[in-house]
Amino acid sequence: MIKAKNRLGLVFFPAFDWAISPTHPEREERLLYTQDQIFEEGIEDIEGIKFYNPIVAENRDIERVHFAVPDVESRVTKSHLISVGGAIKAFKAVMEKEVDKSFALVRPPGHHAQRVVYGDRGFCIVNVEAVALERIRQEYGNLRVAIVDTDCHHGDGTQDIYWNDKDTLFISFHQDGRTLYPGTGFIDEFGGPNAYGYNINIPLPPGTGEEGFLYVLDNVVLPILDEYKPDLIINSAGQDNHYTDPITNMNFTAQGYAKLNDKLNPDIAVLEGGYSIEGALPYMNLGIILAMAGIDYSKVKEPDYNKEKLKQAKDITDYIKQVCNIVYKKWRNKEELWLKDIKGKDYIQNQRQVYYDTDGIMEKQVQNFKVCNKCSGVNTIDSRSDTGYHIFAITIPRDACSNCLDEGYRLYKHSLNKYTNVYLQDRVNDEYLAR
Amino acid sequence: MIVGLDMGGTNVDGVVIEDYKIINKVKKPTNRDDLFGSIWSALRELLMGVDKSKIERINLSTTISTNAIVENKTDAVGMIIQPGPGLPYDFLACGDENIFISGYIDHRGEIIENFNLSEIERAINIFKQKNIKSCGIVTKFSIRNPKVEKSIKKLLEKDFSPITMGHTVSGKLNFPRRVYTSYLNSAVHSVFNEFSSSIKKSLSQEGVDSPIFILKADGGTMNISAAEEKPVETILSGPAASLMGINAMLPTSEDAILLDIGGTTTDIFFLANGVPLFEPLGIKIDRFKTLVRAIYSVSIGLGGDSSIDIEEGQIKIGPTREGKPYSFGGPKPTPTDAMIVLGQIHDGDREKAYDSMLALGEKLNMAPEKIAESILYTMADMIKDKVDELLDEINSHPVYTVKELLYGKKIDPKLINIIGGPASILAPILEKKFKLPCYFPKDFHVANAVGAALAKPTTEINMLANTSQGILSVPELGLYEKVDRSFTLQKAKEKAVELIKESALSLGASKDEIETEILEESSFNMVRGFFTSGKNIRIKAQTKPGLIHELRSDWND
Numbered sequence: 001m002i003k004a005k006n007r008l009g010l011v012f013f014p015a016f017d018w019a020i021s022p023t024h025p026e027r028e029e030r031l032l033y034t035q036d037q038i039f040e041e042g043i044e045d046i047e048g049i050k051f052y053n054p055i056v057a058e059n060r061d062i063e064r065v066h067f068a069v070p071d072v073e074s075r076v077t078k079s080h081l082i083s084v085g086g087a088i089k090a091f092k093a094v095m096e097k098e099v100d101k102s103f104a105l106v107r108p109p110g111h112h113a114q115r116v117v118y119g120d121r122g123f124c125i126v127n128v129e130a131v132a133l134e135r136i137r138q139e140y141g142n143l144r145v146a147i148v149d150t151d152c153h154h155g156d157g158t159q160d161i162y163w164n165d166k167d168t169l170f171i172s173f174h175q176d177g178r179t180l181y182p183g184t185g186f187i188d189e190f191g192g193p194n195a196y197g198y199n200i201n202i203p204l205p206p207g208t209g210e211e212g213f214l215y216v217l218d219n220v221v222l223p224i225l226d227e228y229k230p231d232l233i234i235n236s237a238g239q240d241n242h243y244t245d246p247i248t249n250m251n252f253t254a255q256g257y258a259k260l261n262d263k264l265n266p267d268i269a270v271l272e273g274g275y276s277i278e279g280a281l282p283y284m285n286l287g288i289i290l291a292m293a294g295i296d297y298s299k300v301k302e303p304d305y306n307k308e309k310l311k312q313a314k315d316i317t318d319y320i321k322q323v324c325n326i327v328y329k330k331w332r333n334k335e336e337l338w339l340k341d342i343k344g345k346d347y348i349q350n351q352r353q354v355y356y357d358t359d360g361i362m363e364k365q366v367q368n369f370k371v372c373n374k375c376s377g378v379n380t381i382d383s384r385s386d387t388g389y390h391i392f393a394i395t396i397p398r399d400a401c402s403n404c405l406d407e408g409y410r411l412y413k414h415s416l417n418k419y420t421n422v423y424l425q426d427r428v429n430d431e432y433l434a435r
Numbered sequence: 436m437i438v439g440l441d442m443g444g445t446n447v448d449g450v451v452i453e454d455y456k457i458i459n460k461v462k463k464p465t466n467r468d469d470l471f472g473s474i475w476s477a478l479r480e481l482l483m484g485v486d487k488s489k490i491e492r493i494n495l496s497t498t499i500s501t502n503a504i505v506e507n508k509t510d511a512v513g514m515i516i517q518p519g520p521g522l523p524y525d526f527l528a529c530g531d532e533n534i535f536i537s538g539y540i541d542h543r544g545e546i547i548e549n550f551n552l553s554e555i556e557r558a559i560n561i562f563k564q565k566n567i568k569s570c571g572i573v574t575k576f577s578i579r580n581p582k583v584e585k586s587i588k589k590l591l592e593k594d595f596s597p598i599t600m601g602h603t604v605s606g607k608l609n610f611p612r613r614v615y616t617s618y619l620n621s622a623v624h625s626v627f628n629e630f631s632s633s634i635k636k637s638l639s640q641e642g643v644d645s646p647i648f649i650l651k652a653d654g655g656t657m658n659i660s661a662a663e664e665k666p667v668e669t670i671l672s673g674p675a676a677s678l679m680g681i682n683a684m685l686p687t688s689e690d691a692i693l694l695d696i697g698g699t700t701t702d703i704f705f706l707a708n709g710v711p712l713f714e715p716l717g718i719k720i721d722r723f724k725t726l727v728r729a730i731y732s733v734s735i736g737l738g739g740d741s742s743i744d745i746e747e748g749q750i751k752i753g754p755t756r757e758g759k760p761y762s763f764g765g766p767k768p769t770p771t772d773a774m775i776v777l778g779q780i781h782d783g784d785r786e787k788a789y790d791s792m793l794a795l796g797e798k799l800n801m802a803p804e805k806i807a808e809s810i811l812y813t814m815a816d817m818i819k820d821k822v823d824e825l826l827d828e829i830n831s832h833p834v835y836t837v838k839e840l841l842y843g844k845k846i847d848p849k850l851i852n853i854i855g856g857p858a859s860i861l862a863p864i865l866e867k868k869f870k871l872p873c874y875f876p877k878d879f880h881v882a883n884a885v886g887a888a889l890a891k892p893t894t895e896i897n898m899l900a901n902t903s904q905g906i907l908s909v910p911e912l913g914l915y916e917k918v919d920r921s922f923t924l925q926k927a928k929e930k931a932v933e934l935i936k937e938s939a940l941s942l943g944a945s946k947d948e949i950e951t952e953i954l955e956e957s958s959f960n961m962v963r964g965f966f967t968s969g970k971n972i973r974i975k976a977q978t979k980p981g982l983i984h985e986l987r988s989d990w991n992d
Contacts, residue, residue: 001611001724002526017836022960023967029959032971035835036542039608040576041522044716045724051833053840079837246964282542286521296523303547 004048005294009093009102011052011086012038018079018108020358025247025275026108026123034105037282038289049293050099054086054106057135061088062126063432064134065161067381067393067423068117071434075117080126083108087132087270094232094267095140101292103237103269104128105285111151111236111272112182114160116393118385119359122153122182129236129270130161133168138430142167142398146230148221148264149174150257151238151272152248154185158236159199164192164369164376165397169228173202173216175241175248180206181357187327190334192369193348194376194397196341197334200224202327205319206249209312210256212320213241217263219324224331235266239274239284243310244302246275251310254280258287258297266292279304345371362386374401378408392416393423400428436489437983439888440478441496441650441676442470447477448884451485455987459485460881470499471633479641487643496650496672496887499630500623504670504721509622510569513562513595515587516614517550517574527611529618529723532565534558543904544579555590563594569624571617573601575610578910579899597624604667605726606897606910609716615723620667627666631659646943648892652718652729654679654711654980655893658943667727670720672887674732678704678711679886679982681852684876686985689849692822692871695882696855698740699756703733703822705829707846711980715832728895731829735821739774739857742767743810745798750806750813762788768795770814770857773807779860814857815864822869854879885986892944895954895977898931903961903969912938924958924972931976939978950979 014031021027043049059072061084068075086106093099110129112122119125129147137143147162149155149172162168177183191199202216225233239245241252261269269288274281283302290297330337342348347368354363363385370377376397384390392415396408405428412424412433424433436458440449442465451459463477474497482490503509514530519539527533534557538550562570572587581602588598599620601613634647648656650672662669677695681704688709695702705712711730718729736754744751744767752770759765760772762783768791774780775788792803799806830845851873853862862873876882900907900918907918907927912934935951955975961968 002522012833012835013840014835015837016957016959017838023962023965027960027962029961029971032959033542036608037521040542040610042609042611045609045611053831053833056841078841082837082840278543283520290522299518299520299523301520303541303545 002046002295004046006100006292007048007050008289008293009050009052009090009099010043010289011054011090011102011104011106013054013082013086013106015079015083015107020120020123030107030275030277031105031281033278034281034285037286041286043289046293046295049289050093052089052093054082055089057081057084057088057131060432061131061135064138064425064427064430065115065127065131066113066117067115067391067425069385069389069391070421075119076126080108082106083110084126084128084131087128088135090268090270091132091136095136101267103289103292105271107271109238109272111149111155111158111238112153113157114354115395116354116363116365116381116383116391118361118363118387118389119356121354121356121358123273123358124157127157127161129234130158132270133234137398143231144229145169145232145234146171146225146228147234147236148266149236149238149272150241150260151236152240152245152250153181153238153273154201155236156182156184159185159189162195163199164194164379166195166198166376169198169200169224169230171200171202171221171224173204173213173221175208175250176203176205180248187323187330190330190337192379193342193345193371194369196338197331200327200331202323204250204323205316207251207313207316208241208320209251209310210253210259211312211317213252213256213260214263215317215320216324217260220328222263223328232268233264233266235261235264235269236272237269237288238272239281240276242274242276242280242284244276244279244304251312253305253310254283254287254300254302255297257284258291258300261288261291262297342371347371370404370407372401372404375399375404378404378411380411389420390418391421391423392419393425395425396428398427436485437491437888438478438481438493439884439886440474440481440494441673441883441887442474442498443673443883444498447473448881449477449481450881450884450888451481452885452888452986455984457881457885457986460884462880467502470497470502471630474634475637482641482643487641490643490645492646492648493638493643494648494650494656494887494890495634496676496883497630497669498673500627500666500669501671501720503623503626504619508626510625511565511567512569512571512618512621513558513565513567514571514573514614514618515555515558517583518610519575521575527614529615530571532561532567534561538583540574540576540580540583542576542579543901544576544906546580546583550583550587555587559591559594568595569621570595570598571601571614571621572598573610573614573617577602577613578606578608578897579908581910581913581915597621602910603913604665605717605728607716607726609726612717612724612726616667616717616725616727619670619720619723619725620665623666623670627669628663631663635659648943650676650887650890651893652727653713653893654730654890655978656890656943657892661942667725670727671718671729673883674702674704674734675730676883676886676890677702677854678730678732679890680882680884681854681886682706682711683885683889683982683986684854684879684882685852685874687850687852690846692848692851692869694818694851694853694855696853696857696861697738698856699736699738700734701737701818703735703825704730705826705846705848707844712829712846733821733825735817737814737817739771740765740769743769743795745795748799750799750810752810752814752817760788761791768792770810773810774857774860776803776807777811811861811864815861815868818865819868850874854882889982889984889986891948891981891983892939892942893978893980894935894938894942895975896931896934896938898927898934898972898974898976900927900972901961901969903963903971909934920969922970922972924956927972927974928953928956931974935976935978944978948983950981952977952979
């Protein structure tokens with residue numbers, strides 16, 4: 001029998017009884033054929049690969065990351081708590097050194113879920129990786145973490161959550177926001193005042209194939225990770241870059257995805273999107289599992305794989321090189337850019353609109369970040385939704401100084417009556433209040 | 436009247452059961468060099484003085500196939516394997532010749548690329564050169580489409596026999612296990628068939644014409660002609676016989692722990708609501724993980740004759756048995772010696788037993804009686820630790836639905852049933868350790884034979900209906916037929932029950948003893964584009980494992 005070079009934990013939880021709606025891409029059937037492939041290959045008999053069930057996350061785990069409006073019970077189902085619980089289990093298996101790496105194949109996905117949650121957007125309500133990671137940080141201390149989002153859609157939820165957190169480097173490469181939901185993820189989205197440069201977007205043109213993705217990895221992602229030196233690397237592993245995916249326009253392959261994981265060498269991978277359920281997911285997931293376990297994946301390929309047809313056009317290759325060049329230079333210059341863009345300001349304010357496509361909700365936000373020279377700085381969100389809420393949400397970051405901590409509580413106590421709901425996240429003391 | 440016979444490594448045990456009572460029993464040593472002879476002499480003795488015309492069935496649990504595999508006395512097998520894309524496949528080379536062919540079938544059962552005829556011709560030549568007669572043909576996803584296996588079989592049929600096709604050994608997904616199981620089935624074919632023809636011949640010479648059944652590792656039986664086709668199903672039936680025996684003597688409908696404590700090992704089983712727990716995929720034999728359906732059983736190296744040492748101030752029992760107990764002239768102190776010192780066994784040389792405990796006790800500064808007691812407590816601790824570990828594993832087996840994760844059945848034992856030499860002595864200690872009531876039968880010596888006798892035919896099917904493709908398949912029965920869009924989960928369940936009944940009848944079950952149950956059922960909407968294109972329905976059904984009847988509780992009075 002085959003032996004895995006790296007001990008790998010697999011949380012395979014296809015949630016065969018959960019769907020957004022019967023014909024929605026996020027339906028019961030999504031991981032059925034992936035399961036067939038995993039079973040037929042005999043993955044469970046490979047020495048060194050261990051299967052785990054999810055645990056059920058607690059409401060408090062959600063409150064640590066999200067402002068669910070009006071509250072967690074109204075927005076989050078058991079299925080979401082289990083999907084998150086799957087990721088927590090994957091993290092724990094690695095932290096407890098039961099395995100070297102782990103992969104949570106869980107659904108529903110989460111990378112479009114932002115700090116404020118009025119409902120479902122991009123099939124996500126709860127940010128699976130972020131909620132799991134913050135629970136792990138509460139239990140195991142403050143880790144330096146890089147999240148690499150390899151889903152075809154911009155990981156706008158994860159970006160929002162870690163916008164101002166220098167200890168969590170967020171890198172997303174995805175199909176250019178001008179051509180695909182959620183329409184964000186541009187190079188100039190560079191991070192909050194305390195984490196300027198630690199939010200990196202690499203928008204890629206439709207038609208990007210193996211060559212392009214691996215170029216991005218070799219020339220931007222890996223060099224940045226080398227410099228950042230994270231304790232943990234997480235792959236936010238969407239699989240909708242595949243050439244057969246019905247809702248995107250890229251040309252990635254199972255071989256390419258396995259190679260990417262081999263090179264990226266993540267400690268933990270968490271499944272995100274990917275809706276070519278028969279033609280791509282079984283092979284992509286198998287490729288990731290083998291690559292993470294350190295088993296030869298060279299024989300993994302799709303039935304209709306045709307290397308020639310999937311070859312990347314030259315103009316696309318040239319364009320990607322340019323994008324990579326700009327992004328990497330910008331990363332190298334982040335300190336200078338901070339001096340130019342941030343220094344001397346007391347607050348940085350962002351205004352934006354957020355659309356919840358799955359639930360059809362429109363939200364208007366003003367985020368306000370305090371520029372503090374002792375810590376990440378207390379920050380707030382003033383948010384209105386067209387469902388009638390007007391909320392005020394305060395976050396005291398994990399590393400808050402005593403001034404910012406006091407200010408957070410002051411803001412909470414003295415908030416104006418015009419708000420329907422007021423929330424306080426005190427991550428220093430792991431306390432979450434609402435009124 | 437039912438005859439049951441269990442051939443173990445050391446003994447052949449047999450019983451005749453009539454009117455819920457054992458009316459005759461026999462125990463004979465097993466001669467490893469003449470397995471048929473061992474069975475036959477036990478059987479002949481057992482049938483002496485019995486009205487042969489009243490025998491309804493003869494149930495045999497044999498180690499014929501198991502021994503052949505473990506002792507490497509199997510036939511050379513030529514394997515033709517189509518691995519297709521996926522995992523590396525070198526490790527699948529289990530046959531004496533292994534030809535990996537091109538082409539593949541995907542998870543939908545579509546033949547994406549066909550094999551090459553010249554590859555099969557090459558295989559035929561090589562097998563002939565090596566004088567190989569037996570073959571196995573296995574493709575990845577063959578249970579979804581057996582076409583390739585069947586066409587290759589046609590090409591081989593003229594020159595080779597037996598030929599095992601992968602899709603016939605099980606309806607479960609697991610390509611490596613399908614390869615190994617198919618290999619083993621061909622490898623033990625002739626050794627089992629020689630045995631079966633001898634037994635049939637000898638019985639008919641004795642004037643016995645009752646049907647013969649062979650015990651399987653799942654605690655059920657199949658008639659001898661089915662076993663001749665699928666001899667791999669006859670491996671490792673011993674533990675199943677012992678579990679069925681415990682159930683016949685100590686019936687329960689609770690969650691329970693079952694222990695068979697012997698001289699060398701302790702076998703551990705579990706019941707969920709009185710029904711034995713199965714291996715999720717199949718049993719492991721030698722170095723092969725198979726798809727042979729089997730009762731979940733774990734054996735640990737701990738028994739009455741396990742040798743005892745003191746290591747780092749701790750009593751260490753087993754895992755080896757280095758001979759007889761010290762009091763019977765063996766080399767090492769054993770739990771049996773401890774039981775003799777405590778006056779619980781009145782056998783062997785008591786003085787020697789005492790000496791062995793004295794020597795052990797000196798190392799720990801304990802009196803002989805004290806350390807003897809300590810040994811029994813250690814034994815109970817070892818069993819409890821293992822059982823707890825296994826229960827943890829079992830209760831965290833992977834589940835795939837929210838409902839199962841939140842409300843799934845967890846095994847929570849309410850009692851312990853024990854058989855074996857030390858059962859009565861260990862029962863009160865185990866009772867304390869587990870805080871569960873322990874039961875043991877008055878006479879356990881023929882438990883295995885009773886288990887074999889009272890087992891009934893069992894079968895399982897895995898049905899898949901894909902109404903989008905219009906295909907219904909039940910690989911175990913070789914059934915692949917068209918199905919239309921109106922097929923539903925309900926219809927699938929009805930069909931599965933019907934098929935299980937048919938299958939059980941073909942294995943020799945009588946109509947009134949067939950009890951069917953649906954183990955798993957699911958139905959997925961298949962959506963292609965924005966429209967529902969059909970349903971993907973999956974059913975797993977079986978005949979409920981169980982006994983023909985229990986023994987009367989006063990049987991050994």
